Amino acid sequence: MALALLPVPLLLAAAPAAFAGGGTRRWGRGRGENQRADAQAAKDAAAAAFYELDTAQRDLRISIETITAVDPSPAARKAAADFTGLGHRIDEVSHAYITAVDSHDLDRDDLDAGAAGRARTDLARAKDELVRVKADLDRFGRSLGPLLATAETQLARLAPAVERARQALRAAGEALEAVRSSGLTADDLAARLAALGPELTRLNQGAGQHGVQETLQRADRVLRQAEAVRVEAEGLPEKAAEVDKRLVSLRTRAQALTTRAAGVEPVLSELRRRYSAACWQDLQQVPEEAAHAVAQAEEKLREARTARDEQRWPDALARLSTVRALLNTTDEAVSAAGDRLRRLDEVSFDHSKEVERTRFAIRDAQRLAMAGRNTPDPRHAGPLDDAVARLDRAVAGLEGRHPDWWAFLTETEAVRGTVTRVVREIRDDRGAAGR
Template identity: 75%
Template sequence: MTATPAGRATAAAPAPARRPRTPAGRAGRAADVLALAVLPLLAALALPAAFAGGGTRRWFGGRAESQRAEAQAAKDAAASAFYELDTAQRDLRISMETITAVDDSPAARRAVADFEALGQRIDQASGRYIQAVDATDLDRDDLEASAASRARADLTAAKDELLNVKRELDRFSSGLGPLLGKAETQLARLAPAVERARQALLAASNALDAVRGAGLRADDLAARLAALAPELTKLNQGAGQHGVQPTLERAERVSREAAAIGAEAGRLPEKAAEIDHRLVSLRTRAQALTTRSGQVDPVLSELRRRFTIACWQDLQQVPEQAAQNVRQAEAKLTEAQAARDAQRWPDATALLSTVRALLNTTDEAVSAAGDRLNRLNAVQKDPQGEIERTRFAIRDAQRLAMTGRTTPDPRHARPLDDAVARLERAITGLEGRHPDYWHFLTETDTVRRTAARVVAQIREERGAGH
């Protein structure tokens, strides 16, 4: 190479076909150039500028590098959108798992279906993003400006689609609030509910131990408590195996049953004392009814002697029936005592109820004979008192029927007129040598009930605004 005064340089040998590709090559080449004193200042400045970047890309000018930079920026933006969408989907999947673990309602099932559909949209958008990334190597040395431009467009489109799907996912997530809140509430209830069930079982077991310590077996309660053991096993296995909602329901059911067992065990000493008291009381009552039943025969004898057969015929079986009922009651008392001694509390309670029913029936029958004689004595001595009492009931009903009216309502007047006629017939029946006083008393009772029924009807109608 030779130099001219004008400062131009003429190459003595052909220029190399390629720039140096390594830092060492570039340094050697720069040394050679600097050694040529005849090179113009422009060439000496241009060579270090060409190799100062230290990269391995070819020189394509400003437009290619600009397109490469824009494509890389689009790639970074798409990667950021992809990461945000992936993170949102992961977070939402946790929320959906919370909902599906607790809720099987139609709304929850629709949410699951919608989330699956969104998952398909996410997969499609992610696939397009990955395809756009893989389509062009932005680090290639010979990347052309058109390829970089296409990559930028594809990556921008992929980013936009990722952002659109992310917005859909956000809208879907915001609509899950009620379902998610309900599910989280139930999950928050789970641990306390299971703990309450365990504590209730422990309390029931302690109550049974206390009862046994007092000499009471409580076998039926112990059997009920033992039946809850499989439920406790399932509670201990947890909601992961049996589901949140079934576990909550099981915990509440166990708590209720265990609490009931504990409460019954706590009342057992009181129940035993109550059964003992009822045994003594009903035995005493049976003995008293035996004595009273013996007094029915003299009453019947007097009724037969003084009154017509219609006044006492229905009482003929009272002494025999009373004696039979008392014998049955005493037999049931013996069975109840045996059930109590065996601590079969339900059996003892049922037998005592039967005894009480028998004694009540006997008491009413025995009392009926004495009451019949007393009423017949009273009406025989003064029938006018019964008549006036019945007439007063009719007149009271008639006055009420006429209140605020010039003529009575036929619905009220007709039964009252019939009652008056019935009373008159009953009074007429007292005439004669052997009046049927019991028929007279039953008739006056019927008349008074009719008057009372009419009064109740009038008051009901007026109270309703008729």
């Protein structure tokens, strides 16, 4: 009977042991799986943080490259240096993340809870560092706003500026072709346009090779120079017509002046006969000087004609300007002789008009000097009193058999000049006081 009853207690004794053992193993697998899942979640979170940081760094690198390509300022250089420093930090936390990932194989069948927990801790720490550096990178990116806006504005100008330069070159070439088809060679303009060829090549190579700022400056320079060539080419037919017109006009004038200069000698003879030497001796060389000046003008006209035929427009215009200056000077000298005789005849016949004209100017200035004052300002009274004395002396100098009428005229003119200066000073002083 005892043997029959033995298996029951053994079964009862074995059953709790079996329950306890099985329960412990099932609980262990569940906890290990949870730890593995937590570690995997930490790994996924770290991977997401790593991806976000890498993406942000790539985007920001484009911004930095945009800024440094356009902006050579100290602020731009500092931004590039700061980005490099952040890059070193990113490398460090990225290395730590990769090390954490490589150190823990979460797919191992024998991964225990402790190993899974350590993996979760390491990966969570790596993720936190990645997130922290990403936040610093985001703050740095926001600080680049003004620099990036300026750089993008410059870049937005680049393509239109280059295209405008190309269009200007095309327009200059078309204008030059049209001029040449009319028979004008325009060799100098063609050379200037050809010199822009290498610049166009550099523009076509782009900002990637030469930089944004340099490309913008080159585009502006090409635009201005090509536009100048176009304008000059379009104006060349008109310039040629103007040169032709001036050649004819100045030649006609030189011929007329030759005729007029021949009439100076009779005028000088009349001056010598009727007036003292002081009235005409400064005009003695007028006929000879006029003939020499006209001969010079005619020589320059021939040179201008040659330059025009060879289409050397600057040379032609320069010589025509010289001709005009020579003829102007000669015309004044020739006119001076006849004018001298006329004025001397008028004043010798009746000098009272000249005297009265000068006295009137003095009295008018004196009234202005006294206006609103009891006594005149010495700065004004002195020159006006001296003007009165000078006029009296000039009139007294007319006494005698052969008065120097020309000295009289030049002195009265000088007196009126002094009076005019005093009047201007009075009005300037009062105008300043009124302000």
